[in-house]
Amino acid sequence: MSAALCLSALGGAVLAALPGPAFTLSWTHSVEKTEWREEWRIADGRLVLTEARVKGSGAGMEPPDGARLADGWWVWTPAVPPLERVVLAASIFTPDHELCAGQECRPLHGWIGGPVPSPLELKPCA
Template sequence: MSLCLFIAGKSAACLAGLLFSLSWTHSVEKTEWVEYWQLKDEQLLLKETFVKGSGAGIDPAPNAVLDKGWYRWAPESPVRIPAISLANSELTPDNWMLCALDPVSVKPVECIDFAKFEDRGVESFTIQSSK
């Protein structure tokens, strides 16, 4: 199974695997944010969230644990969605980064840096599974 990035309804890039990270820098606090997602039954299942600190618009979940400056938590109830829609904002200091993760080491295997689409005038992206 693959997770693909779509622009204007057309596949722009895909990553093979079942475990992925989506990361970015928060536009106001300039804080790093990482989410781990799993592909399951053609749906995206949120596994865990990591946020480097807290601040405006960044409220760690009540079950979050602070570890080496990162708040870390898993959803208390399953978060399962068919796709993720993202805006391309000039206010975000770093671009979105989508990485396929090794299921054992949870280290990035291959990544898509959304910066490669900057010069195409892209306003939004959609991430969803593809058979």
């Protein structure tokens, strides 16, 4: 069976299970109003951040040393160990996070079919 990504209220029931093993998470920075994207994959029951990109720089989103500019995006491979989960918080100042999985992209509320709890937990399904 292929890995799947589960979306749930923090410590709560699973709200949606998305096809895996890879997904893209994107959002708009609340101050700079600039898009940020992260490429993730599920490996050995953990979330692995394989690439980050940001469409600009400024207030808390400076690209690190070694980042390269490609088609208007700063792109790099973050030095983040595999994670058991990622916790997202919603902001009233920005649109919903967008998540792409299984060749389909939707705002988070589109994956769970209703309001997004804050915080929301992303983790490999058990």
